[in-house]
Amino acid sequence: MSTRYAFLMDMDKCIGCRGCGMACKNFNQLAPDMVWRQVYPLDERIYPHRDRAFLSLACNHCDDPACLAACPAGSYTKRPDGIVVHHQETCIGCTNCIRSCPYGAPRFNKVEKHAEKCSLCHERLDAGLTPACVQACPTGALTLIDLDTFDNANAVQYPAGYPAMPRLNPSTRFILPRMPRVLRG
Amino acid sequence: MSEQMMSLRRTAQLLRDFFAAATREEMRAAHDALAAHMPEGFSPSRLDDSDAARLEYAFNRLFVGPEALPAPPYASIYLDDDPLHMGPSTLDMRALLHSLGLAAPHGGQPDDFLPYELEAWHALTLLLDDETTRPAARDALQWLCEEHLGRWLPVFLQRARRAGPPPELLAVLDALDAWRAASLQRSLYENA
Amino acid sequence: MKTHEHLAGRRGFLKGLLAAGAAGVLGSGPGSLLRPHPAEAAPFDPSAYEVFRNACPRNCYDTCSIKTYVRDGVVQFVEGAPESTFTNGGLCVKGYTYPRRIYSPDRIKYPMLQEGRGSGNWRRISWDEAMSRIADKILEIKKRDGNLLGLGLTKYSGNFGITNYGVEGMMSSLGYTTRFVGTPCWPAGIDAQNYDLGDMWCNDPEDLVKARYIIVWGANPAWCSMHSMKYLYAARERGARILVIDPIFTQTAAKADEFWQVRPGTDGALALGMARHLLDAGLVDRDFVQNAAVGYEDFAAYLKTNVTVEWAAKTSGIPADAIRAATEEFAAAKPATVWIGYGMQRHTNGGSMVRAIDAFVAMSGNIGVEGGGARYGHLQTWGFNYHAMIQKQPAGSVGVRGASGPKGEFDFAGGEAATYSDRTLNINKTAQEILDARDPELRMLWIACKNPFAQDFDRNKLEKAFAKLEMVVSVEQFFTETVRHSDIVLPVTTLFEEWTINASYWHYWLSLNEQAIKPMHEAKSNIEIAALLSRAMNAREPGSCTFPQEVDGKEWMIKECNKGIYDLFGISSWEELRKGPAKARLASSASWHDRTFKTPSGKYEFSSALCARNGFTALPEYVEGRRPDAPFRLMTPHIQFGLHSQFVNLDWMEAYYPEPFVYIHPASARKKGIADGDMVRVFNRIGEVRVRARLSGNVAEDCVVMYEAWFRKLNYNVQNVVDDCAADMGAMKTGAPGVAIHDQFVDIAPADGGRA
Incomplete structure (x- = not known):
């Protein structure tokens, strides 16, 4: 049995609390201005209530990662379970990966002069735990799935506001947000 | 041991006393002793009461609190990717202190407090005098110069100077800078 | 997960090669027999840490049960306790910032004395000197007035750990004093x-x-x-x-x-x-x-x-x-x-x-x-002993004649049958009460677990009120506006540096809070501070303070527990909480x-x-609300990034919440000539706030919203425009009526030419 780990981001359950991103900073001890997971409010043209629906995005652990292809230092590897790992210790800080990723997943650490990105907490997965962001999500909006067995007819790969990159084939899947009936006084 | 080294040791001790000072009187005494030891740049060399008060307020504003500090006198703030206390650089210093058989006076005071680092440097230079401890002391001093104290002191000094210290404090910062330039270079220990 | 190799175990040249990116430079050239070998991180190993039980003691429904991972005596990271089905293994965006709070270089490190309130001329003083000055002032007040009613306490929900009620205990142990009672909350x-x-x-x-x-x-x-x-x-x-x-x-x-x-x-x-x-x-x-x-x-x-x-x-x-x-x-x-x-x-x-x-x-x-x-809400699980809170006044203490009412919803001390009691002032009118206090005037204020300049209403009036006080002592972790308005500041421990126990007013879990690390710098817990003050008081005037002069945080935490608590939670001893939080056994x-x-x-x-x-209608009849005196209703509720003035000042939070806004409906903004992102003035008869506007249909056209917060780098305070108008009820159970925080009215206008 093979495994292809991926994030399932349920926008219908997401409350935009940023707990996922902060749990990531907390466990991975990121520099103050560094984020591996960012929470983006949807544009009002996509969801009509401002700041009330979100994309929580980290690395999408693509099938064919642009970062890996662009890295001249061999600092990216893809594990058999689908996780795209960046090795900071061999990174030369050329920023090719940052420029090639359409999702903005790798970011530049100005102090240490290297790129860094979401590891899908593979050290935690290897210890039988869930990623820090998944453990933190209070509503179950962020979960870890195995694409080889994942089967949810409501899930989409390219929600509005998220770049469609079929060549890279990003692994993240999304559930779209619903809207309440609104009565205004 | 050279006369220069003797003098640098004395300077390190006086700088330690200055940056560890908690009260106006301790600060004034440390300032005046430094001025006596290396008069250049110190004017006046003995502080009157109003100078001492000004020095104390500025010292606390830059290094102590309670307001957010422009130049905290702790290594980890400058050396770690994270400007926090008790980071990797603090633990480096703790390991060095422990290897010297020393420790910070109580658990809550970070080990990489500038006065402790000056004292550690002082202790290491004493070990240079002994043949058995000399190689290890030399390695540790080289680490201190190139990877630790020698790396963060320039940034610390820059930030402290930028915070607009009064002349009494600026003189001490200059003295620290001069000591740094003379003490924190590899060549000084290579032949030791 | 970053790992750190200590100096002692470091092999210099290996580290040097890695840092230089040698592997990247070499690559795997033609003819090479060697293959690239990226270093694989070892699996996360929880056993490499000491794990402590903690609880988030902020004024929050969720009161999370925390697991704290410590290595080398340093908190490395925190997570939610999985044993609590409520916390369910995850903290919130605020809770995950805790390591930043403990180790922030901005933390207040030592007792400090400000020479000239607001001057910024601070002297570092020892704990002994701080307590000497405070004790001298207290005794001077007692001598001058013949009682201690000139000494006031304002404290609320900055830390709800049960032993922190020792602050109230400290006041009782000095005599009958003035207490700000009630709650702005509920x-x-x-x-x-x-x-x-x-x-x-x-x-x-x-x-x-x-x-x-x-x-x-x-x-x-x-x-x-x-x-x-x-x-x-x-x-x-x-x-x-x-x-x-x-x-x-x-x-x-x-x-x-x-x-x-x-x-x-x-x-x-x-x-x-x-x-x-x-x-x-x-x-x-x-x-x-x-x-x-x-x-x-x-x-x-x-x-x-x-x-x-x-x-x-x-x-x-x-x-x-x-x-x-x-x-x-x-x-x-x-x-x-x-x-x-x-x-x-x-x-x-x-x-x-x-x-x-x-x-x-x-x-x-x-x-x-x-x-x-x-x-x-509920307080069903708060049946602690309040050992720290319930302290006896020194013999011969004089106060207000007769018994006092409740001193807040957490006042579990019961009615006093004594001849004398404390003077109570309304916490929701702090500024006015300080200005109006007579016979004696309020001379000295002790502030703990509270930040009046961020929480109390009508900030401009509060400035005037503080100017009347002869001595202000604040117990804090960061340099807030309140500390700026203090004479003495005392550094207090974070939850990771003290022992206590925590319950919730919403869920039914009980959490132990262990001391996970030694207090940083010279920070002390509230009960340790009380003990130090008692020592200084008794050294000057034996018998002038009944608070024990030595306390052990862990012992005092244990003293808060009783059989009722153990039975309710189905545990035989507090030590069972070391295995994880416990839930009350409910009949239903x-x-x-x-x-x-x-x-x-x-x-x-x-x-x-x-x-x-009590002066209301017997039936739940309709009562009309406060009449507007400005075009927009202002609401100042809570945002997820902060709890009152806590958390928003931390650097990690700034990564997600760098700046506040006033939220205004697009139609109203248009009428006022305000575009999205413009700097605006939000103002009324008591003050103004300058802030950027964010246009949002989430608010009604006649309403604007600003979220309460304290930013370390911004001069932003919603209390500039929130007055101290009372709510209807609250006096019966909490000692003072609530406050009409959401019955506030403002106008809004572009500031500084709008796009600043």
């Missing part, structure tokens, strides 16, 4: 529920999953009780319908099936309209109103005479057919529940609105029902499940004689 609703039910006692929030219809009324759990959201979702997955009623289209509203944007302050009319429709449609639970309640007939008569659904619709802005439909669905769903938020009672008619909602839920037969209930997840109410009649009281005696 008092009107507390009194309302006491009139109706005899106590504030909510169902276990985990039983929300059993509800078939849920109204979240004036609460925003998506931001303020995130861990409750999973129960709302689970209920919905089981078929429940969720209606959110709020003046703001909150994040919780976005997750509901239906949202009603009610006109602020008219929730009472809406609830009464719903009650009237229960009556009209024959949906009243006859068994409950006849057998478990008193005063129902009077209330029904009031509804028939004074309330119509059309009137409720006109008043609240919610269409009559929607009111009828929702009422019928609510009544048909068994069980159905209302979560009554604290926001809704922060009005001049707040208590009356809570009573109206209680009455609606009671008529529908959902009181005392699992998955039902009019949920507000429903409050009032045996329909024995704590009212004078023992029944649910639609008509409360006690309420009438």
